[in-house]
Amino acid sequence: xxxxxxxxxxxxxxxxxxxxxxxxxxxxxxxxxxxxxxxxxxxxxxxxxxxxxxxxxxxxxxxxxxxxxxxxxxxxxxxxxxxxxxxxxxxxxxxxxxxxxxxxxxxxxxxxxxxxxxxxxxxxxxxxxxxxxxxxxxxxxxxxxxxxxxxxxxxxxxxxxxxxxxxxxxxxxxxxxxxxxxxxxxxxxxxxxxxxxxxxxxxxxxxxxxxxxxxxxxxxxxxxxxxxxxxxxxxxxxxxxxxxxxxxxxxxxxxxxxxxxxxxxxxxxxxxxxxxxxxxxxxxxxxxxxxxxxxxxxxxxxxxxxxxxxxxxxxxxxxxxxxxxxxxxxxxxxxxxxxxxxxxxxxxxxxxxxxxxxxxxxxxxxxxxxxxxxxxxxxxxxxxxxxxxxxxxxxxxxxxxxxxxxxxxxxxxxxxxxxxxxxxxxxxxxxxxxxxxxxxxxxxxxxxxxxxxxxxxxxxxxxxxxxxxxxxxxxxxxxxxxxxxxxxxxxxxxxxxxxxxxxxxxxxxxxxxxxxxxxxxxxxxxxxxxxxxxxxxxxxxxxxxxxxxxxxxxxxxxxxxxxxxxxxxxxxxxxxxxxxxxxxxxxxxxxxxxxxxxxxxxxxxxxxxxxxxxxxxxxxxxxxxxxxxxxxxxxxxxxxxxxxxxxxxxxxxxxxxxxxxxxxxxxxxxxxxxxxxxxxxxxxxxxxxxxxxxxxxxxxxxxxxxxxxxxxxxxxxxxxxxxxxxxxxxxxxxxxxxxxxxxxxx
Amino acid sequence: xxxxxxxxxxxxxxxxxxxxxxxxxxxxxxxxxxxxxxxxxxxxxxxxxxxxxxxxxxxxxxxxxxxxxxxxxxxxxxxxxxxxxxxxxxxxxxxxxxxxxxxxxxxxxxxxxxxxxxxxxxxxxxxxxxxxxxxxxxxxxxxxxxxxxx
Numbered sequence: 001x002x003x004x005x006x007x008x009x010x011x012x013x014x015x016x017x018x019x020x021x022x023x024x025x026x027x028x029x030x031x032x033x034x035x036x037x038x039x040x041x042x043x044x045x046x047x048x049x050x051x052x053x054x055x056x057x058x059x060x061x062x063x064x065x066x067x068x069x070x071x072x073x074x075x076x077x078x079x080x081x082x083x084x085x086x087x088x089x090x091x092x093x094x095x096x097x098x099x100x101x102x103x104x105x106x107x108x109x110x111x112x113x114x115x116x117x118x119x120x121x122x123x124x125x126x127x128x129x130x131x132x133x134x135x136x137x138x139x140x141x142x143x144x145x146x147x148x149x150x151x152x153x154x155x156x157x158x159x160x161x162x163x164x165x166x167x168x169x170x171x172x173x174x175x176x177x178x179x180x181x182x183x184x185x186x187x188x189x190x191x192x193x194x195x196x197x198x199x200x201x202x203x204x205x206x207x208x209x210x211x212x213x214x215x216x217x218x219x220x221x222x223x224x225x226x227x228x229x230x231x232x233x234x235x236x237x238x239x240x241x242x243x244x245x246x247x248x249x250x251x252x253x254x255x256x257x258x259x260x261x262x263x264x265x266x267x268x269x270x271x272x273x274x275x276x277x278x279x280x281x282x283x284x285x286x287x288x289x290x291x292x293x294x295x296x297x298x299x300x301x302x303x304x305x306x307x308x309x310x311x312x313x314x315x316x317x318x319x320x321x322x323x324x325x326x327x328x329x330x331x332x333x334x335x336x337x338x339x340x341x342x343x344x345x346x347x348x349x350x351x352x353x354x355x356x357x358x359x360x361x362x363x364x365x366x367x368x369x370x371x372x373x374x375x376x377x378x379x380x381x382x383x384x385x386x387x388x389x390x391x392x393x394x395x396x397x398x399x400x401x402x403x404x405x406x407x408x409x410x411x412x413x414x415x416x417x418x419x420x421x422x423x424x425x426x427x428x429x430x431x432x433x434x435x436x437x438x439x440x441x442x443x444x445x446x447x448x449x450x451x452x453x454x455x456x457x458x459x460x461x462x463x464x465x466x467x468x469x470x471x472x473x474x475x476x477x478x479x480x481x482x483x484x485x486x487x488x489x490x491x492x493x494x495x496x497x498x499x500x501x502x503x504x505x506x507x508x509x510x511x512x513x514x515x516x517x518x519x520x521x522x523x524x525x526x527x528x529x530x531x532x533x534x535x536x537x538x539x540x541x542x543x544x545x546x547x548x549x550x551x552x553x554x555x556x557x558x559x560x561x562x563x564x565x566x567x568x569x570x571x572x573x574x575x576x577x578x579x580x581x582x583x584x585x586x587x588x589x590x591x592x593x594x595x596x597x598x599x600x601x602x603x604x605x606x607x608x609x610x611x612x613x614x615x616x617x618x619x620x621x622x623x624x625x626x627x628x629x630x631x632x633x634x635x636x637x638x639x640x641x642x643x644x645x646x647x648x649x650x651x652x653x654x655x656x657x658x659x660x661x662x663x664x665x666x667x668x669x670x671x672x673x674x675x676x677x678x679x680x681x682x683x684x685x686x687x688x689x690x691x692x693x694x695x696x697x698x699x700x701x702x703x704x705x706x707x708x709x710x711x712x713x714x715x716x717x718x719x720x721x722x723x724x725x726x727x728x729x730x731x732x733x734x735x736x737x738x739x740x741x742x743x744x745x746x
Numbered sequence: 747x748x749x750x751x752x753x754x755x756x757x758x759x760x761x762x763x764x765x766x767x768x769x770x771x772x773x774x775x776x777x778x779x780x781x782x783x784x785x786x787x788x789x790x791x792x793x794x795x796x797x798x799x800x801x802x803x804x805x806x807x808x809x810x811x812x813x814x815x816x817x818x819x820x821x822x823x824x825x826x827x828x829x830x831x832x833x834x835x836x837x838x839x840x841x842x843x844x845x846x847x848x849x850x851x852x853x854x855x856x857x858x859x860x861x862x863x864x865x866x867x868x869x870x871x872x873x874x875x876x877x878x879x880x881x882x883x884x885x886x887x888x889x890x891x892x893x894x895x896x
Contacts, residue, residue: 066841066878195837202842203830205779205819209843212778220773245762276769277762279785348783348791348877349845397781397843398877429784648837652880657841659879681873682788690881691868697882 003317007370012065024051048077048124054148054162056083061093061102062109063369064198065347065399066656067712068649069109071197076114076645079189080121080182081128083161084148087305090197093660095371095391103370105404105513107612107710109681110645111568114708122179124168131168132159147188174328184705193648198395210352210367210394218354218422221415222278223253225267225435228291228675229509230258236268236633240284246277249543250285253414260470260510262377264410265435271419275426284718295675297508299342299441301674307337307506309464314503318489318562321497322450326458330449334536338525340720342670342678343439345514346687349397350432355412356422362413363387367396369404381410382417389413400660401513405437430680437512438670440465440483444525449497454537455547461529463488466507481563487522487609487717488684489562491606492551492577493530509672517659519611519717527607527721531728541725542588542606549608552578572707573613582702583617583638584608591619601625602633605726607718612710614641618658620694622726628745632662632694632723637715639699642706650698651717654715658697661719663687667739680684748812749751752777753821763809768792770808771818777845781818783875793847793854794818800854802873821844822853828894829853832887840878848874852888877889 049057058077064070070090078088093099101112114670125145132150133140136157144151149158184191201207226232238250248271255266268287272278311372327333353366355378362382368374371391379386396403413426442465449458467483470476479502481489489500514520534544555575557564566573586608588594601624608617621634635658644650667686671678679685724735733745748759752775757853759770766785771777771794780803783791787802794803823830829849832838839845848871855862855870862870867885876884 064841066839068840176777193837195834196839198842199834199837199839202839203833203849204825205777205846207842208778209781211782211843212772214776214778274761274765274769275782276765276773291876346877347791348841349781350783395843396841398841400877424781429786429789480755627829652837652883654838655882656879659881660877681786682784683786687874687875687877688879689873690871693862693879693881695882 015741016676039631044566048081048120050161052162052165054087054160055089056161058088058089059093060090061099062202063393063396063399065104065369065396066401067109067653068196068646069104071194072107072645072649073113073117075189075194076117077121079187080118081124082145082147085189087148092393094393095375097372102372103404104399105369105401107712107714108567109710111613111710116604118181119176119179122181123173126174126179127168128161128164130171131164135159135164135167139296140280149708162468179701190645191647193207194646197648208347208394209397210365211349211397213354213365213394214426215354215356215365215422215424215699216547219248219271219273219419219623220275220278221269221271221412221425222282222428223267223269223411224282224285224287225265225431226287226289226291227434229294230255230292231289232292233268234288234290237286239280241270241642244272244277244281244284246274247272247281251415253411259470259474261742262373262405262407262410263267264381264407264414269411269415271415271423278426278509279428291675294508297672297675298672302508303339303441303443306441307339309503309505310337310443310462312503314464314501316499317484317502318498318500318560320560323458323460323497323499326497327447327449330457331452332450332536334450334533335445335447336529336532336736338444338528339423340521340524341601341738342441342509343514343664343668344433344436344670344685345400345402346432346685347398347402349590350429351408351427351500352425353409353412354424355409355416357382357413357416360384361390362416363390363392364409364412365394366406366409367394367398367403368406368409369399370406373404374409377406377410378413382413383558400515402436403510429682433679433681433685434677437471437510439514439520440468440511440518442493442521444521446525446529448529448533450533450537454539456495456533459495460499461488461491461526462501462503464503465518465521466505466511468511468513470507471511472746477506478502482565483518485564485566486518487526487611487644488518489564490555490557490575490610491526491582492555492575492610493548494577516611516713516716519609520664523607523609523717524720527609527718528724528736531605531721531725532734535728540594542584544605545608546581546584549577549580549584552581567710568613569691572618575610579615579640580608580610583615583640586638586700586702587617587619587636590638590698591621593619599623601730603726603729605722605724605729607721607725609714609718611714611717614639614709614711614714616714617719618722620719620722620726622723622730624727624730624745626746630666630727630740630745633696635694635697637697637699638702639711640702640704641711641714642704642709644708647701650701651713653711654699655697657715658719659688659693661716662693662723665720665723665738666692667741669739748808749813749817750808750811752816753818759808764807766804767794767806767808767811767816768803771803777818777820781843781846783844789844790851791844791847793850795850795854798854798857800851819850824848824856827853828891829887832891832894835889836883836890838880838883838887840880844874844876848884849879850877852884856892856895857886860895862888
């Protein structure tokens with residue numbers, strides 16, 4: 001249930017909105033939590049306020065890391081309330097449970113808040129119309145809000161929102177039943193290309209990222225961590241460190257207690273009066289470590305273990321029909337193994353946080369995806385109540401999931417408390433790569449039985465990966481339903497006999513979610529294997545894929561006994577084979593599949609995948625030179641993400657996903673030797689540069705009135721298999737392990 | 747004491763002459779437009795101009811810039827450089843963190859090569875990473891600005 005309250009008289013808001021302002025808050029309370037929240041003063045997830053000068057203030061409660069959430073979510077509200085965007089100012093929310101969910105990940109900002117924003121905007125609009133009616137002494141039916149003013153329709157008289165704010169503030173919030181929402185044809189902003197709010201600041205170097213936060217009197221810190229996860233300090237020699245100009249001292253941060261979750265890793269912080277001095281001092285630091293049990297982790301050995309596990313039966317997580325019977329009756333069987341290594345997020349802005357602990361309160365300025373997680377983490381780290389943790393959210397120089405894990409914020413808070421002054425912790429790129437919450441490594445095994453016509457009659461797939469849950473709990477051996485539901489238990493193929501199994505894996509590094517998460521390896525294996533089956537059957541991969549997906553229908557996983565969390569209510573967002581078919585057809589058509597004449601060495605590959613409730617099909621055109629060099633002249637991606645707010649930002653997300661996909665397919669790999677991560681910076685953990693990225697990505701959006709799904713992540717999963725399928729078409733070489741790296745193609 | 751010339755203004759620095767220009771700009775001069783990305787000259791986020799040519803400020807010691815004209819994004823073309831306009835028109839930025847470095851690198855390219863080919867752009871921009879993947883629009887914006895300037 002959802003309610004909107006008038007908060008105009010709440011004193012805490014006066015500061016930002018000024019007296020006499022109309023302030024509306026919306027709160028969305030999930031039914032089961034209602035009782036618990038009734039005792040709370042209120043728990044809104046968005047505010048809008050109008051100042052008497054007509055400025056509309058909208059609180060952006062989602063973080064901006066490049067996906068345009070900060071612009072797009074308030075834009076929905078502005079549109080519905082008939083606000084002039086030119087007169088809208090955004091206020092970035094601090095972390096606070098009153099806003100509801102602030103964790104900007106899972107591609108759900110629009111999905112979760114479209115309705116809330118609409119309702120809040122429609123309430124504001126109606127109240128402004130009511131205020132005008134009262135002022136003029138006319139029926140409200142004669143008053144129509146239009147672009148920041150209310151018009152008396154019979155006379156044409158107009159009054160601005162600013163002039164109405166004080167009157168509107170005294171009105172009761174209308175019941176939802178009174179609200180009239182704008183029709184699609186009446187939208188000013190929704191559905192149109194729209195620049196992000198911070199664009200001019202960004203291009204002029206004025207935008208404030210976490211790296212740019214400055215607090216009066218702050219010192220800078222760089223922290224030396226144990227090179228092996230869980231290692232303990234044996235001894236510290238800081239003599240040379242203290243001789244570095246600008247360095248004042250070193251401070252030990254206690255090691256985390258397992259499970260590590262978002263705790264500070266622990267280590268030795270070098271404190272200085274500028275960032276570079278802190279870095280230099282750290283280079284001179286001599287710390288002897290007891291590496292602990294994770295020193296046993298060498299990824300090349302671990303890879304063999306995962307692969308061996310994937311060859312054995314695992315825990316059955318989906319079972320349809322009888323695969324063994326299916327295989328026995330098959331005319332032909334195919335087997336393949338796939339492998340995707342650990343990956344690092346490597347956002348352009350390394351982890352950074354400024355903290356000021358004083359008088360039992362801790363104030364932070366940080367580029368974080370989840371400021372409420374910062375509250376929880378910092379509260380535990382410095383022993384205060386979370387209500388005394390104030391987390392100011394800056395712009396994020398990329399996030400991709402890394403910045404929803406605020407271990408670096410805990411470091412800043414611990415140091416500030418200890419030093420009794422503001423501290424800014426700055427991670428180096430080396431820290432970022434070596435101390436990431438890595439995208440999980442995975443080994444997969446697939447087997448298909450084809451009938452005489454090449455149609456699959458049995459399909460077995462196994463996945464083995466250390467689970468993200470191992471970050472939060474000890475002894476975790478299997479993937480969570482959420483991870484398995486990302487492209488593994490929900491494979492929407494129309495095959496009579498399907499079995500999906502998950503094997504055990506023990507974790508040795510911090511594992512975390514990275515843009516599109518488990519979908520990356522699952523889509524790579526499943527969509528590559530679909531292509532392998534097509535070739536084995538002697539069929540066109542696109543036609544074969546459509547046959548695999550089968551007739552338009554809802555795939556009822558619950559009826560198959562699958563524990564499938566989905567990313568939204570299954571009734572609202574079912575697994576719809578018809579929508580997947582449509583994007584395959586659209587991508588094929590737009591890419592000129594089977595029709596476009598391609599130069600020698602060029603070929604197309606296709607893959608389609610549903611994730612984050614969106615349906616994506618990608619066709620990659622690859623060019624392989626005679627000496628085996630790969631380039632990507634063109635990508636065509638068809639997107640059905642339901643209703644969308646800002647087509648330009650949707651396109652940009654899929655353009656970016658193709659580059660992210662190219663990085664992980666061509667060159668992304670994190671390895672470890674004796675527990676130490678082997679990579680450290682962009683020379684040995686390369687990401688795609690301009691000349692390596694797709695030259696052109698064309699995004700084809702399916703016009704849809706379905707509920708909004710997600711766009712930040714779902715472009716990534718189909719890219720790797722589409723590229724590798726294209727490489728097979730061009731060279732006959734099947735890529736089953738990522739990255740392609742030094743694998744020979746000719 | 748080192749005398750620096752940044753965006754036309756003369757500044758004195760008596761700190762460690764080995765400090766990279768980036769950290770002088772960011773921590774001492776308060777010019778935070780130039781970004782820290784790698785500290786090894788590998789990503790280009792720190793790109794500024796030295797006598798009109800793009801350099802990586804994260805690996806350029808302050809002492810090496812004495813007597814040279816340093817231009818940062820804060821001093822580029824009075825804020826309405828054709829590239830900044832093209833960047834806005836094409837909505838290039840996603841997170842925005844690398845974009846200053848990209849613009850400074852592109853400005854240096856256009857100065858030397860007013861009508862760059864795709865190959866020129868590839869070569870000039872190869873040192874600037876964008877993890878959000880805005881390359882396609884960066885390329886288009888450079889071409890658009892080049893046209894504007896012609």
